[in-house]
Amino acid sequence: MTDSTALPPVVDAATWRAELDKLRAREKAATRELDAIAAQRRRLPMVAMPDYTLIGADGPVRLADTFRGRSQLIVYNHMWADGQEWQCGGCTSYTSQFTRLDFLDNYDARFVIVTSGPIEEALAYREKVGNEMEWYSSSKSPFAADVDAAPNTGFGVNVFLRDPADDTVYRTWHTNGRGTEQLSYTFALVDVLPWGRQEQWQDSPAGWPQRPTYSGWLDSPDVARLYGRT
Template sequence: MSTNVTTGFKHKSVEARPTPKVVSHEEWQAARIKFLEREKQYTHLRDELTRQRMELPWEKVEKDYVFDGPEGKVSLSDLFDGRSQLIIQHFMFGPHETIGCVGCSFAADSINGVLPHLEHHDVSIAVISRAPLPVLEAFKKRMGWNFKWVSSGGSDFNYDYHVSFRKEDLEKGKVYYNYGIVENLPTHLEDLQGISSFYKDEDGNIYHTYSTYGRGGELQLATYNYLDIAPLGRNEKGENGDLTAWVRHHDKYDEKGHVDNTGRYHEDKTPGSCCSEEHAS
């Protein structure tokens, strides 16, 4: 099943088996040992992909990007915060939105715990969106996040790294995303998600080393990695076969809202009703 561009994390669903085969301990262990060989193959392949990823060429960042941060204007160089490596999460949050994308919020929930470990290993993380800084700050406070989040609304950064799309391109029905042409993206969907990595040398030169989109960001999703070893796996049975079936902002699981196929959360008026007019656009 192909990647769902709007959420980024659609995969080929594995049907849950409510009546699995029950065997003796000896049979269970034999099956587990046999499967272990496949897991080792996967681990070695992942190691090899990592090695090849590190051998990819770099491109020098020639443009001076400036963002709105909590303490004023900051450059891309400033986001390194004294370290040589920078990972950026491109968070879907457009200028006219007040609530962050559910899928990107799902990913952002994984950052807080790893942040001190990365920062003590020469890696900084920053989250970047086009929404105005006060909107980002309010949502960040609501969600209890402590990572650095800046607004790129006044720069070309999102467009240059192919996670935002100009209206004229959307109206033409073709945009460039995940290293290919995506056709007929909803015209209101001006932003999508991704991850980009950068390196800064001792002379202050910045290089773009890697970007990934769609399912390329799944390795950074701690919840999915836990679910993949749970008895029923991801268990995403919804119409879209992705996280929109069940993921909510972590403070909304007890509410009656729903998530549409673009990753936007909607508060329902009453149980079983459609979304409110306030969030219908």
Template sequence: MTDHKTGTREEWLAARLELLEAEKALTRRSDELARQRQELPWVRIDKQYRFETDDGTASLADLFRGRSQLLIYHFMFAPEYAAGCPSCSAIADGFDRTVVHLANHDVTLCAVSRAPLAKLQAYKQRMGWSFPWASSFDSDFNYDFHTAHTKEEWDSGAVEYNFRRTDFRPPAGHENPMLAEFASSVGTDWETYRREGPGVSAFALEDGVVYHTYSAYERGVDGLWGMYQWLDRAPLGRNETGLWFRRHDEYDSQ
């Protein structure tokens, strides 16, 4: 017998209609936030970044692939990693079927990571993905957009992430087993793992000039997790205890 509140269909409908009003309010608020994102000032990018792609060396403008808008997912995959971040991998599982729709709406979606291209290509093949993925190895790109952090930042306890300074170092003697599990999942330690960060950045290309228009980190990328949008509508919600998800080829059964 469930210990959750139960009721009649009439009681459910009354509660559901009340919730519907709250959902509509949230939708309207979300529309307003989207409008505010689009009204952010554009910042001209004059720095020349170079990337390695399946098609050869590319500039930031080249990543647009002839379109006027570019969305970059900052995928956590440092040169020291043996595999891509499991969280980023769960998010990226939804990219392939989205890329074609965005491409036909004048938007290119591309992942960018610091690992060498050969590493990205091997992992991409393992995961069965086909979306564009560029390597920014030996480039300042991830550092400039605050999704990679130097050892000096880490040691100072003042990592620039999510528009503020953060200390990601676990307190001495209070190492978190879940943090260790995340790091182990990419074959490294916590410091090396967390000197990368997830994020999304948007760019516009107009008259040959690239502009940075938007970036988001932490819960700002929450909406990109397709599985979480489903779980938020499931009876038990996210119902998380520890690191419950895996790369899609690591589950015992599918």
């Protein structure tokens, strides 16, 4: 629980409604801008990818086969440090939220995790933290480096399109850093709270609770305790 007595000012209903309407105008403008960005994204060109071989639970698998017959694939490149008990807390917490992905079937798409770590370690970690997505390893492939998520450098999201005529895979979109927030419901929920994320970098009224950035996030042991098998 946050220890703070900070409260927004109390006003009458008409004043509150007027202020909400002002904010709503900006929110609607942002929604229209996001629609325009999505339209531009749908018009991006794409680049053909090599015929990568990843490693799955059952052994080597072509990147094209990770689509499982679908045309579109979202890949989260999970940060990884070989041999470590706990992997990146941000990646672990972020991916733990994706528990029901079957709805993507209706959009001819899948969402999977690829990590540069050994597949045995990756699968054991997946079980430990209760992650439900399918994991693959790029430890025997330059795939991670080629999609801007080289080992020991960071994380990212990449989107691919498969041509069913010849199984050629094309890279269509990429983001990393805060760009991944748009795919997360966790930040969206926290951002509508009166105190927001309560992080020091945020523009908040005087007296609002604030703490070091990331300090409110679930770390990997927290995820395992809440959702995993430990």
